[in-house]
Amino acid sequence: MSQADTQVEWAIHQILNRVPAPEGDLTRYELDNGHIVNTQERVIKEVRAPATTIPTDEQFFSKIEAGKPDVAFLKDHFHREGRIKEEQALYIIEKATELFCAEPNILQSAATSTGNTYAHFCCWPPAPANNKKYDLLKVLEIGGDPATHRYLFLGGYVNRGYFSIEPVRRKQVVCTLPLVAQDLVPGLLLPPPWKPRMSAFDRHFTFKLECKHKYSERVYEACIESFCALPLAAILNKQFLCVHDRFREPPASGLMLDILWSDPTEDFGSEKPSENFRDNHVRGCSYFFTYRVACEFLERNRLLSIIRGHEAQDTGYRMYRKHRANGFPSVITIFSAPNYLDVYNNKAAILKYQSTTMNIHQFNSTPHPYWLPNFMNVFTWSLPFVYEKTTDMVAAMLKISAPDEEYIEIDDDQFMIM
Incomplete structure (x- = not known):
């Protein structure tokens, strides 16, 4: 049997033994987020065009507040x-840096009647895309208007994504976005203690690349300088220590490194009674701290709990074992990066902490624009594929010849007829 006959037989076999289509309504399809869509209609009816123009100074600055951006x-x-x-x-x-320099390393904040929202907002998931700029808007929607609600962000906002510089700018001068708002609403918004990555991380991952792609290296250097002015931690209502950040490059060991990288033990609350710390093999630096150590720290400093970020949670949060004296969770992890x-x-x-009431609000990720790896345009991204297919096509054309012709392969991409 010739090769052509074999292929025909195989095709007939596939047709006769094909798997039947699953029963059910084929006009309905469930997306990963659980939404049901009609397969006979466009899922997204229209897409708003991206902004293509650079705003003028008249558009950038507020017409009401002189020297303030238009929120x-x-x-x-x-x-x-x-x-x-x-x-x-x-x-x-630069305006944000001036504000940060005027703040103490340990921020102090009291609860208000309007309510304070405290969130760990992690903005450094790796490619294919980072939608945290859009999830930030969701946080502000859930938490309330920053003009009347204080926000305390505990986590990293840059690296490994394609929307890191926007949250940096938003939190530095715009009232509706945390970093920025303090300039427009002094006293109403608590400037966030951040945990931006070390500049070596910025260079290795995407933040520096993003700054250079969208702006310039000068903007990147200004961001790094601003990061060094950020506070180290915050104490809320004299009860809660909010940590997992740093205000400058952490040393290879010591207190600043431990604030950034230490974690509760995996068996928090079930350790050996004499155990205090373990080497943190997950991070590769710092330590795991035990339930016993956490309780002793809280008692010694007259605190109720430690609120931390920097660790992904399936439900967005985790309440650790309650304090032996007051029955309140000794450690609380908050993670505000959906679909990490x-x-x-x-x-x-x-x-969300209001007066003496603390509530946790959960939310899912927000759809975001798609970006190609490393900010490539579609033409640059497609060139290797075009090259590969063109080479295959030329090679196939050269192989079509008379039976007495012989080919000598010169290299991977060139052939000569002899």
């Missing part, structure tokens, strides 16, 4: 993936 305009502009002038970006970053790495499908959460 509503910038919020919409950034949501549409818009960019601003390098000078405007530097203005935001774009693959975890985890929920996110924010912790």
Whole structure:
């Protein structure tokens, strides 16, 4: 039997033994997020075009507050993936740096009747895309208007994604976005203690690349300088120590490194009575701390609990074993990055503290624009595929010849007829 006959027989076999289509309504399809869509209609009816123009200074600055950015305009502009002038970006970053330098390393904040929202907002999942700029808007929607609610962010906002610089700018001068708001609403918004990655991490991952792609290395250097002015931790209502950040490059060991990288033990509350610390093999530095140590720390400092971020949770939060004296969770982990790495499908959460009441609000990820790896355009990204297919096509054409012709292969991409 010839090769052609074999292929025909195999095709007939496949047709006769094909798997029947599953029973059910084929016009309905369930997406990963649980939503049901009609397969006979477009899932997304229309897409709003990205912003393509750079705002003028008249658009950038508020017409009401002299010297202040236009909050509503910038919020919409950034949501549409818009960019601003390098000078405007530097203005935001430099103003924020001035504010941070005036703050103490340990922030003190009291609860108010309007309520404070405290969240760990992690903005550094790796490629294919980082949608945390859009999840940040969701946090503000759930938590309330920053003009009347204080926000305390505990986590990293940059690296391993494609929307890191927007949250940096948003939190530095715009009232509706945490870093920025303190300049517009002094006293109403608590400036966030951050945990931006070390500059070596920034260079290794995507933050520096993003700054250079969207703006310039000058903007990146200004961001790094601003990070060094950030506070170290915060104490809420003289009861809660909020940590997992740093205000400058941490040393190879010591207190600052431990604040950034230490974690509760995996068997928190079930350790040996004499055990205090373990080497943190997961992080590769710092330590795991035990339930006993956490309780002793809280008692010694007259605190109720430690609120921390920096560790993914399926439900967006985790309450650890209650304190032996007061029955309140000794450690609380808050993680506000939904669908971490774009693959975890985890929920996110924010912790809302009002007067003496503490509530946890969960939310799911927000759809975001798609970006190619390392900010490539579609033409650059497609060139290797075009090259490969063109080479295959040329090689196939050269192989079509008379039976008496002989080919001598020169290299992987060239053939000569002899």
